[in-house]
Every structure is written in structure tokens, then in C-alpha cells.
Amino acid sequence: MVLLKNLHPPTEGVRHEQAETTAVMDGQRLGCGTLYVAETRLLWFDGSGLGFSLEYPTIGLHAISRDVSAYPQEHLYVMVNGKLSDENEAEMAEKAADDEDEGGSSSDDGDDDDDDEGTITEIRFVPSDKASLESMFSAMCECQALHPDPEDDDSDNDFEGEEYDVEEAAAEHGHGDIPTFYTCDEGLSALTQEGQATLERLEGMLAQSVAQQYHMAGVRTEETKADFEDGMEVDAAAMEAGQFEDADVEH
Amino acid sequence: MVFSSIRERTIAENSMVVLLQGLQGEVTTVDLRNESTARGRVVSVDAFMNIRLADVLYQDRRGQLTRLQDLFVTGRNVRYVHIPDHVDIMKTIQNQLSKIHRVRNFASEGGGRKEFPKKTK
Numbered sequence: 001m002v003l004l005k006n007l008h009p010p011t012e013g014v015r016h017e018q019a020e021t022t023a024v025m026d027g028q029r030l031g032c033g034t035l036y037v038a039e040t041r042l043l044w045f046d047g048s049g050l051g052f053s054l055e056y057p058t059i060g061l062h063a064i065s066r067d068v069s070a071y072p073q074e075h076l077y078v079m080v081n082g083k084l085s086d087e088n089e090a091e092m093a094e095k096a097a098d099d100e101d102e103g104g105s106s107s108d109d110g111d112d113d114d115d116d117e118g119t120i121t122e123i124r125f126v127p128s129d130k131a132s133l134e135s136m137f138s139a140m141c142e143c144q145a146l147h148p149d150p151e152d153d154d155s156d157n158d159f160e161g162e163e164y165d166v167e168e169a170a171a172e173h174g175h176g177d178i179p180t181f182y183t184c185d186e187g188l189s190a191l192t193q194e195g196q197a198t199l200e201r202l203e204g205m206l207a208q209s210v211a212q213q214y215h216m217a218g219v220r221t222e223e224t225k226a227d228f229e230d231g232m233e234v235d236a237a238a239m240e241a242g243q244f245e246d247a248d249v250e251h
Numbered sequence: 252m253v254f255s256s257i258r259e260r261t262i263a264e265n266s267m268v269v270l271l272q273g274l275q276g277e278v279t280t281v282d283l284r285n286e287s288t289a290r291g292r293v294v295s296v297d298a299f300m301n302i303r304l305a306d307v308l309y310q311d312r313r314g315q316l317t318r319l320q321d322l323f324v325t326g327r328n329v330r331y332v333h334i335p336d337h338v339d340i341m342k343t344i345q346n347q348l349s350k351i352h353r354v355r356n357f358a359s360e361g362g363g364r365k366e367f368p369k370k371t372k
Contacts (some may be wrong), residue, residue: 034370059286063307070317075321081285081328099316134321141303141323148299149327 013039016139037139056147080121130197259298273343282331286312300326
């Protein structure tokens, strides 16, 4: 079990400081020192600067224990995921490097393995001032909340972006009734015959609208498109000279 | 509800966490990922599913029982949260969402900015 040396108090972001606090790690009493609940990490060390620090993402839970039948002293209980040892630290450093090489794909597996094995470290902070336990607990709650889990399984937490991507949803759920929009050539193959015809007609309109006169109530094209399947019947006769008896266009 | 930011409110509004937030005051059991359980009164649940319980009976993996006055478990370590039988889930969710919307529309209630009146139909 490794204790770091020459630890110094954090310079800023200290939410709570508790002196005369004994630290007990996995049943082993480490001595009496000062606990610093800082926004960046949890720090404990004794008078000689010997101690340890904890990163909030590694802390699974913390609690106030006042049940002296379970543990003789009232204390702040902290459960850390994984083991605090230099062997583990080396392993974790290697694992992190491996994860980076693999593009971080196995980082979840690595962490889950650790958790699934259930390896935990139990730390008890026993202050001489028992009344301070609430403040210590609250400070830890606040700091813990500053470190939300980055590897959240639920990846839908990013709501800065689009709320609902129709194409994504269609791809995921395979719903045929959700309209799918194609904006590039790959979509051409997905057109039905009717769709193809509509596309040709529309493209024809676009091509000819530049040079041609056209009437407001109808579409005038040079060639009569035989395959108008969309139900819009254009009365060619009515378009001559643009004269209409009434404004209604018969469809 | 504990919302430190607009982001948290948005996260909660769009996930089932709102249901857990509606359990405030209820006594329930939280199953942790490390096979232990904690039963106590829900004090608060934040958008990241961090849960704070009070008057807790904690049972570790080996079955050993401990009483804890206050407990804070990180969302990552939560496996299940038991919803008490008497809780109406739909109603709870609707209540929570309406609370969120009340807060969001606070400024517009009673008129809000008068220079841009809402169109009346």
C-alpha cells in the first residue's frame, strides 16, 4: 500500500478542511492528519506530509456512520472503486495507455472488469470533532457533483445538438413510414418509379424556368411529359394567351 | 430538486431521472453495482443520478448490515432504484416535468416582456 510523500494543502477550491482526522484504509490505521475536501480531489496527509489523494470519479459512495455497534467510532465512510496501491496505479497507467492505443474502445471494459470484480477500498475518516461529520459529508457531496461520470452509458446526455435526427432514427428502427430525406446522388437509387418521374419533372421545370414564360396557374413545358402521375392535370388549351374565365384551376 | 445548471435541468427533463427525482421523501432501496444495497429515505437525486439517502440500512455484498445516517452514492455506481409500489409513476413524471416547465416559464407568467405580446387566437 502506497502513501504519497510531501503532500501539500491545495491552494484553492477547498470546500472543507478537517484537522485531527484519523484515516483508516481497509482496516489499517494510517495515523492522524488533516482531511482536505477540495473541488479537484480529496486529500489526506499527516503532519509529515505523508498521505494520499483520491479522485472523485473513483469514489463510489460516501456516508456518515454513527452506528458504534458496527464501527466503534463515528466517522465518514468512503468507498473507492479499485485498489489504492502502486501496483494498481502502474496497471491503471498501462491500461490507460493501452486504451489510448485501441482508441479507448476497451476503456469501459477495463473499468467494468475492475468494478465487476468488486475490488474496492474502504476508507474511514475519523475526526476528533464528531459534529463536523455533516459538513465533511456535505462538502464531499458538492465536490462529487462537480465530477459527473464521463463514461456514462447513456450517451444521450448531450442535448446541445439536434434533438431528433430523422435519418438516424429511420436507420436505427427501420421504420418505413418515417420520411427519409436524401440530399445527394446516393438517394437516387432509393426513388420509386413515381419518385423518379416526379424528380425528372421537377428538374425539367427548373431547367426551363429560366428562359421560359410560364403561366401562374399551370406549368408550361416544351414537351408534354406523358408520365405525370401526381394527379395534376394540366389543361393545355386553357393556357393559351393566358386567358382564364375564372381563377379556379381544375385538377 | 437539485439543479445546479440549465444543462442539468435539460438532462433531467429528457431522461428517466425525473422519475427518481420525484421519489424525494420516499423510502426505497438502491441496488449498487457492487452487489450491495442501501435502503433509506431519498433526500435528493441529481441529473447524473447521484443519489443522497438518509437513515440508511446498508447491506454489503457479504450480507453484513450497517446503519448509516447519510449516504451519497454516485450515479455510476447505481444499478437499480426500486420504485415503491404505491408510487404512481406516470403522475410522478408529469408532476416533475410541470415543475420544470413552471420554472422555465416563470418570467413569461403574468405577461413577461410586454413588448412582444403573445398572439391570441
